[in-house]
Amino acid sequence: LADHNDPNAVNSIFSDIDVSAADLYDMFGFPSSDTEGGEKVVIALTFASVPKPGVLDPDILYRIQIAPDERVVWPAAHEPALDTLLGYFDALKHKYLGAFRPSEIRVKVDANNRASVRFLHFAGGNFSCELETNRVASMQSPGGHTIQAFVGGRDDAFFNDLPGFFRSINYAPQFYHVPHTMPEARELKIPKTLLELEGNDLFNYDPKFPDWGHGFKKDLPSGPLVWNGTRFKKDANGNYRFVYSGKDAQAGKNLNAIILEIPLAFLTNSPGKHRIVNVWGESWVLKAAHKVETIPDEPFWLEHPRALLDTVRLDDELKKYKLVDTDGQPFADAALSEREDNRQMGANNFWLAPHFIKRLAHLGWGFGPSISALGLKTSFDHDNSPVSVHKTYSTVAAAFPRVKKTLFQELRMPDDSWNKKGLPIPLRRPVEIFIPNVNAIDMDTTGTWPFGRRLEDQVATRFLAMFLDMSAEFNGKHYHVELLNDQTLWDVAPIEPKTPPNPLKNDREFLHHFPYLAEPW
Amino acid sequence: MDSGKRNGNGAMPETDYEKELERLQTDISVLAPDALRPSVDAGRATQYASLLYQRASLTGNLKSLRDVESVIDEVIGAVNHAGDLLFLKANLAFKLHRLDDVATILRHAPSLCETPEGRALRADLDFQSGRYREARQGYEKAIAENRTWDNLARLAHWIFKMGDDAEADRLYEEAEDELTAKQMRSFAWLELQRGLLDLEKHHHAAAHEHYRKAELAYSGYWLVEQHVAALLAAEGHFAKAAERYCRIAERVPKPEIHEAIGKLYQMQRQDEAEPWLKSAETEYLESAEAGEIHYLHHLADFYLHTAPDPQRALYWAELDAKHRANFSTQAVLALALYRNGRAEEAAEQITAALSSGVVDDHIFSTAAQIFRAAGWNDKADRYATRVPESHGGHAHFHMHH
Numbered sequence: 012l013a014d015h016n017d018p019n020a021v022n023s024i025f026s027d028i029d030v031s032a033a034d035l036y037d038m039f040g041f042p043s044s045d046t047e048g049g050e051k052v053v054i055a056l057t058f059a060s061v062p063k064p065g066v067l068d069p070d071i072l073y074r075i076q077i078a079p080d081e082r083v084v085w086p087a088a089h090e091p092a093l094d095t096l097l098g099y100f101d102a103l104k105h106k107y108l109g110a111f112r113p114s115e116i117r118v119k120v121d122a123n124n125r126a127s128v129r130f131l132h133f134a135g136g137n138f139s140c141e142l143e144t145n146r147v148a149s150m151q152s153p154g155g156h157t158i159q160a161f162v163g164g165r166d167d168a169f170f171n172d173l174p175g176f177f178r179s180i181n182y183a184p185q186f187y188h189v190p191h192t193m194p195e196a197r198e199l200k201i202p203k204t205l206l207e208l209e210g211n212d213l214f215n216y217d218p219k220f221p222d223w224g225h226g227f228k229k230d231l232p233s234g235p236l237v238w239n240g241t242r243f244k245k246d247a248n249g250n251y252r253f254v255y256s257g258k259d260a261q262a263g264k265n266l267n268a269i270i271l272e273i274p275l276a277f278l279t280n281s282p283g284k285h286r287i288v289n290v291w292g293e294s295w296v297l298k299a300a301h302k303v304e305t306i307p308d309e310p311f312w313l314e315h316p317r318a319l320l321d322t323v324r325l326d327d328e329l330k331k332y333k334l335v336d337t338d339g340q341p342f343a344d345a346a347l348s349e350r351e352d353n354r355q356m357g358a359n360n361f362w363l364a365p366h367f368i369k370r371l372a373h374l375g376w377g378f379g380p381s382i383s384a385l386g387l388k389t390s391f392d393h394d395n396s397p398v399s400v401h402k403t404y405s406t407v408a409a410a411f412p413r414v415k416k417t418l419f420q421e422l423r424m425p426d427d428s429w430n431k432k433g434l435p436i437p438l439r440r441p442v443e444i445f446i447p448n449v450n451a452i453d454m455d456t457t458g459t460w461p462f463g464r465r466l467e468d469q470v471a472t473r474f475l476a477m478f479l480d481m482s483a484e485f486n487g488k489h490y491h492v493e494l495l496n497d498q499t500l501w502d503v504a505p506i507e508p509k510t511p512p513n514p515l516k517n518d519r520e521f522l523h524h525f526p527y528l529a530e531p532w
Numbered sequence: 533m534d535s536g537k538r539n540g541n542g543a544m545p546e547t548d549y550e551k552e553l554e555r556l557q558t559d560i561s562v563l564a565p566d567a568l569r570p571s572v573d574a575g576r577a578t579q580y581a582s583l584l585y586q587r588a589s590l591t592g593n594l595k596s597l598r599d600v601e602s603v604i605d606e607v608i609g610a611v612n613h614a615g616d617l618l619f620l621k622a623n624l625a626f627k628l629h630r631l632d633d634v635a636t637i638l639r640h641a642p643s644l645c646e647t648p649e650g651r652a653l654r655a656d657l658d659f660q661s662g663r664y665r666e667a668r669q670g671y672e673k674a675i676a677e678n679r680t681w682d683n684l685a686r687l688a689h690w691i692f693k694m695g696d697d698a699e700a701d702r703l704y705e706e707a708e709d710e711l712t713a714k715q716m717r718s719f720a721w722l723e724l725q726r727g728l729l730d731l732e733k734h735h736h737a738a739a740h741e742h743y744r745k746a747e748l749a750y751s752g753y754w755l756v757e758q759h760v761a762a763l764l765a766a767e768g769h770f771a772k773a774a775e776r777y778c779r780i781a782e783r784v785p786k787p788e789i790h791e792a793i794g795k796l797y798q799m800q801r802q803d804e805a806e807p808w809l810k811s812a813e814t815e816y817l818e819s820a821e822a823g824e825i826h827y828l829h830h831l832a833d834f835y836l837h838t839a840p841d842p843q844r845a846l847y848w849a850e851l852d853a854k855h856r857a858n859f860s861t862q863a864v865l866a867l868a869l870y871r872n873g874r875a876e877e878a879a880e881q882i883t884a885a886l887s888s889g890v891v892d893d894h895i896f897s898t899a900a901q902i903f904r905a906a907g908w909n910d911k912a913d914r915y916a917t918r919v920p921e922s923h924g925g926h927a928h929f930h931m932h933h
Contacts, residue, residue: 031714070713188575192615192647230574233612299711299719303749333712 032061032068033294033335036266037169040290040450041458041465043272050275050282052452055528056292056338057168057268064164064265064531065145067120070302072332073269074293078113079278079285082453084437091419093411096442100364103447114278118162118269120144126162135277147526156277160270161526167264168528170517171471174224175255178214179205186214186224187231196231201238202399203377206384207252210240216252225260242398243384250507251384257510262518263532270526275454288452291339295332339448341470364446365407368418372410375417376402378478385504388483388490390417416480418442422461423481423491429459441477466521466528471513472496547752548716556587568603572610578617581607585620592754592784594826597624619644622653629825631660631856648678652686659690662858664888681710685722695891697729720750724759731763732893734920739763754784761792770796787815788830795838809839820848828852832864842871859885863895870902879906893919
């Protein structure tokens with residue numbers, strides 16, 4: 012066929028993207044309970060098990076960037092104001108665009124699935140190791156620090172009703188075959204909500220199709236893809252219908268992971284001062300032009316891959332790769348729409364701050380009224396709307412008053428167990444959590460979210476708790492990040508099913524020792 | 533070892549081309565049983581049609597591509613939102629040079645034109661329809677919105693045709709930099725385009741190097757081999773070129789390959805040329821008589837250069853230019869008119885082609901001939917001096933890519 016400058020002559024004509032080894036899932040991080048020989052931090056970057064669990068893609072380079080720092084105390088005395096917020100973002104911008112240079116770990120595998128792990132710019136020195144995948148390995152740094160590492164397949168540590176979340180935001184591709192030529196039909200212009208909307212036939216649970224949204228998709232209906240109702244749906248008993256099921260959509264699934272347990276003294280020369288370990292992950296895929304360079308003309312090269320690797324200077328290495336995905340905070344993509352390729356910014360996401368505020372206000376108009384309908388107090392100002400509203404903002408100034416409390420309120424913890432040393436550590440605020448998009452592990456805490464992220468944290472439900480008014484009380488106790496995980500709340504709520512939105516624990520028990528994530532299925 | 537993973541010859545796929553083709557075959561066979569059943573699953577049916585299209589394109593099989601269209605039409609009638617399938621159909625029509633059909637689809641599915649892919653196709657349509665300024669604006673707008681490799685390549689082609697080889701190559705190189713290790717076939721395709729740039733400039737060694745990289749990036753692809761064969765022919769290595777084309781002919785049912793073999797044999801073994809040329813001519817004519825546009829320019833070229841018959845050449849050239857008036861079809865029509873002794877009309881046509889701004893040795897050479905015949909010696913001299921001497925060497929061997 013004459014191709015006549017048809018670049019996509021053979022390709023799928025659509026920019027649909029298959030599941031890729033570059034799809035990062037989660038960035039876990041918490042202080043290790045094993046303090047023998049000094050404090051250690053556990054870091055686990057998880058990603059899609061492509062080509063298969065336990066086998067990594069040799070074209071992908073994973074980076075884990077680490078920046079130990081002092082704990083910063085938010086100026087609590089200040090009245091939350093847009094100026095304060097913009098000042099905070101500006102300070103971040105100067106930090107991340109300035110001389111700031113995090114340390115990093117680069118991991119990739121060769122054609123034989125043997126992992127190369129390199130530690131760069133650490134206080135404890137630069138070094139590299141080659142590891143067998145799918146085995147726990149112990150590495151010694153030049154300074155004598157012992158680092159544990161595991162690269163390979165594990166059980167997916169995320170336990171979550173993802174279809175429920177997608178139903179709450181009316182994300183059509185989870186439920187319908189949405190043509191690529193209809194990008195406007197992805198997140199439909201229907202109010203986001205935690206409770207089903209009366210007459211929202213596009214998304215309400217359909218008992219005729221129990222698998223709908225769990226693999227089964229319908230043909231996108233013709234006609235307007237909108238909702239014209241005025242209230243939440245109620246059953247004959249006056250109960251609302253939850254968009255969540257509480258079921259674990261990730262049950263029985265595997266992933267690939269890079270898991271490390273690293274002494275704090277290797278990360279920083281000031282472990283007593285640098286109590287926060289900021290960490291985020293990135294995936295980079297080899298550019299085609301450089302793949303050609305590494306395709307051997309002679310079999311000799313296949314037998315001696317190191318001969319090629321040794322010729323690559325580190326500074327030039329990243330130029331041969333393309334950044335695909337970043338991961339720091341869970342649900343940063345939902346909060347910031349970072350799934351868009353051009354928004355893969357990681358720690359440098361301060362420029363998304365205005366978008367974050369507007370997006371949070373958009374979510375608030377959906378979740379806020381849902382929370383109020385259940386008789387709970389919300390941090391979002393929705394003018395006592397009796398039902399969720401689909402509203403978007405074009406300016407930060409208009410959105411900010413609505414989300415002020417949501418952004419600035421301290422996220423209360425259910426008890427003091429997180430603060431294992433009883434230190435005067437301030438509670439965290441959403442504004443600090445999502446920008447920059449890093450997992451900021453507080454070494455003086457247990458590392459439970461938002462002071463890091465432990466494997467057992469039900470972060471999806473804690474994310475929703477941002478929209479609760481933390482100054483309100485339930486059963487004589489202040490609201491906290493775990494409130495929506497409390498079965499007693501749902502037992503008395505006018506809702507069906509009476510379940511926390513997401514499962515309370517993983518389908519497989521986590522290990523009490525390294526590598527902590529459960530064995531793969 | 534999985535016995536189901538064998539190719540048609542019973543051997544394990546070894547080249548990148550074979551592996552990709554097998555993946556497509558496997559995916560198609562998984563979807564095939566249910567894809568078109570009543571109460572069509574829109575997602576599966578669309579994917580099925582798209583895979584068939586990809587397979588037909590990859591294998592260069594025009595008949596398969598025709599068959600895909602009927603599948604696309606069937607699915608369009610069975611789903612609620614046919615935007616993706618209409619776009620697929622528009623791409624197929626474009627590939628077969630049915631520009632009117634492309635325009636009709638875009639007109640009836642205006643939402644398509646709002647998508648990045650639709651906008652790029654609209655610009656391609658403008659280019660093929662001779663609306664060069666609109667095409668360039670379309671490409672530049674597409675790149676401004678999303679700097680994708682394919683849009684960079686589209687603009688590079690425009691710029692190449694208008695004579696700025698260095699800028700075209702720079703854009704192709706930038707397009708390559710956008711591609712990852714998961715897009716090696718596309719990388720190979722870009723290397724072929726860069727090779728063509730060098731071939732036009734008679735930088736044969738540089739063209740060979742691009743083609744070598746293309747083969748390294750995506751092994752076993754007949755399209756790479758086709759380019760190498762054309763390069764060998766341009767260098768005067770007719771026997772080697774013919775050998776390559778014969779290998780391709782065994783794998784790919786393309787009449788233009790048969791014509792290339794016949795033309796090369798004409799220069800060496802006249803008696804062996806005839807069956808190849810006859811086969812090509814027959815297939816071209818069958819296609820044209822079936823109302824297809826795809827091979828009209830091949831037919832015009834065939835009767836201008838391979839088996840000269842000016843009247844027939846003019847018939848097919850006129851028909852082709854009627855469907856798509858661009859510098860390429862206008863130049864062929866001009867030559868056909870000239871060969872029929874209609875120098876003044878030929879001069880009008882070649883003037884129209886040149887007004888596009890195209891910079892092309894073949895077109896300049898044709899222009900010099902025609903203008904001289906029309907008595908416009910100044911113009912003839914001007915274009916004759918723009919044709920490098922080396923152009924005369926193997927100018928009679930010209931292969932469509």
